[in-house]
Amino acid sequence: MKIGTDGVLLGAWTDISNAESILDIGTGTGVIALMLAQKSCAEVIDAIEIDSDAYEQSVENFESSPWGNRLYCYHAGLDEFIEEVEDLYDVIVCNPPFYTENVASGDLQRDQARQNEFLPFNELLDGVSKLISENGIFSTIIPFKERDGFIQLAAYxxxxxxxxxxxxxxxxxxxxxxxLEFTRQEKECEMLNLTIEKERHVYTVDYINLTKDFYLKM
Incomplete structure (x- = not known):
């Protein structure tokens, strides 16, 4: 799977300032988990991935990285993982599949990564609510058109x-x-805006400042 802008944004934006344990749900090839390992001192960085090929690639990427002793990937779906793990996490991240249209591309890996039927938002949020610590945070990235419904569902x-x-x-x-970042505590939500490019391949200062630690050049 190619590295996408969504994943880079989520990994760069997620607050790990108080994280001792991190979980990446649906890690793919492990990019977001690796980004969080790079910028944090968390001793536990777990990831889960249901697709066999992506799982094997994430394990290889973790083991080849400087942070391999802190990274671990489980080959499991979210429901299986919840049944097996008793730990809670200070930070949970997920770049979820979000295409609600049920259109098969003929590529199961691509469909699993893109289509919401493989991890519906209600199942994701239910899992997060069971795995997040009392003062933990959950970060995700979704289409803007899904924002209000996702926030309402999260409140449930x-x-x-x-x-x-x-x-x-x-x-x-x-x-x-x-x-979006969520916590167990109700409080005023900080509203922010980001524009990626000023023009084609000319990035804004805000985007450069957010992501510069993760690119070889911009």
Missing amino acids: YKLFPSRCMHVKGNPSAEVKRVL
Whole structure:
């Protein structure tokens, strides 16, 4: 699977300042977990991935990284993982599949990574509510059009927004993505905005400052 802008944004934006344990749900090839390992001192960074090929690639990537002793990937779905693990996590991240249209591409890996039927939002939030620590945070990135419904659904699981960043590709584009951070505590949500490019391949200062630690060049 290619490295996508959504994953880079989520890994760079997620707050790990108080994280001793981190969980990446649906890690794919492990990019977000690796980013969080790079920028944190968390002793436990777990990941789960249901696809066999992606799981094997994430394990290889973890073992080849400087942080391999802190990274571990489970070959399991979220429901299986919840049954097996008793630990709670200070930070949970997920770049979820979010296409609600049930259109098969013929590539199961691609469909699992992109289509919501493989990890419905209610199942994701139910799992997060069972795995997050009392003062933990949950970070995710979803389409902007799904924002209000996702926030309402999260409230059912006693998860409340604490930060929200609207993302658009360029100054004239519509907001297409939203980064969301949730906690167990109800409080005022900090509203933020990010534009990625000033023009094609010319990145804004805000985007560079957010992601520069993870690119070889910008």
